[in-house]
Amino acid sequence: MRNRFDQQLDMLNVALTTMGAYCENAIASAVKSLLDTDLNLARQVTEIADRIDQIEREIEELCIRLLLQQQPVAKDLRIISSAMKMVTDMERIGDQAADIAEIVTMTEIKPIDAISLAQMAREAIKMVTDSIESFVKKDIELARAVVLYDDIVDDLFNKVKKELIEIVRNGRQDAGYALDMLMIAKYLERIGDHAVNIAEWVAYSITGVHNRGEL
Numbered sequence: 001m002r003n004r005f006d007q008q009l010d011m012l013n014v015a016l017t018t019m020g021a022y023c024e025n026a027i028a029s030a031v032k033s034l035l036d037t038d039l040n041l042a043r044q045v046t047e048i049a050d051r052i053d054q055i056e057r058e059i060e061e062l063c064i065r066l067l068l069q070q071q072p073v074a075k076d077l078r079i080i081s082s083a084m085k086m087v088t089d090m091e092r093i094g095d096q097a098a099d100i101a102e103i104v105t106m107t108e109i110k111p112i113d114a115i116s117l118a119q120m121a122r123e124a125i126k127m128v129t130d131s132i133e134s135f136v137k138k139d140i141e142l143a144r145a146v147v148l149y150d151d152i153v154d155d156l157f158n159k160v161k162k163e164l165i166e167i168v169r170n171g172r173q174d175a176g177y178a179l180d181m182l183m184i185a186k187y188l189e190r191i192g193d194h195a196v197n198i199a200e201w202v203a204y205s206i207t208g209v210h211n212r213g214e215l
């Protein structure tokens with residue numbers, strides 16, 4: 001019985017890793033569609049987000065089966081309940097990547113030179129990747145590193161805001177896109193916040209203590 005339970009937990013890890021990979025792809029594709037003004041790629045992000053939604057439902061069903069068909073001990077219950085919380089944040093990451101892509105397709109926005117969105121996207125993707133990896137590897141130090149790393153994404157968001165304010169102040173020809181770019185930066189900042197949430201649930205699954213904002 002326990003062997004089957006452990007096999008299903010392994011399936012849960014694989015499903016979460018797959019969902020995380022789709023989230024990374026969604027963020028990267030959304031930002032690339034902006035930087036390359038690639039409307040076709042932007043439209044593909046919606047399909048990726050739909051796949052993320054589907055995997056979320058599959059993981060929730062697997063978690064329910066684990067709870068009903070097996071006899072999980074307290075530590076197992078923490079792992080399963082944490083996974084169910086994590087997929088909610090991962091689904092929202094997919095939604096926010098889709099929101100970025102929608103801005104690209106609806107406004108046909110052009111990328112503004114000399115702002116730090118691309119770097120911000122790379123750091124947000126790193127946070128998502130590391131948060132999922134910390135769950136699979138049961139690595140609380142990596143989870144803590146994700147929480148601390150959020151300061152980097154927040155600093156980049158503030159940097160983007162300052163750069164956009166300067167562009168508007170100087171009356172540059174592309175200043176009309178500044179508000180849309182700020183919205184995209186805000187979505188990336190929220191993605192970082194969701195990665196922090198995931199890391200906090202990882203810590204709970206390991207320690208049994210859920211400390212929001214401080215690990």
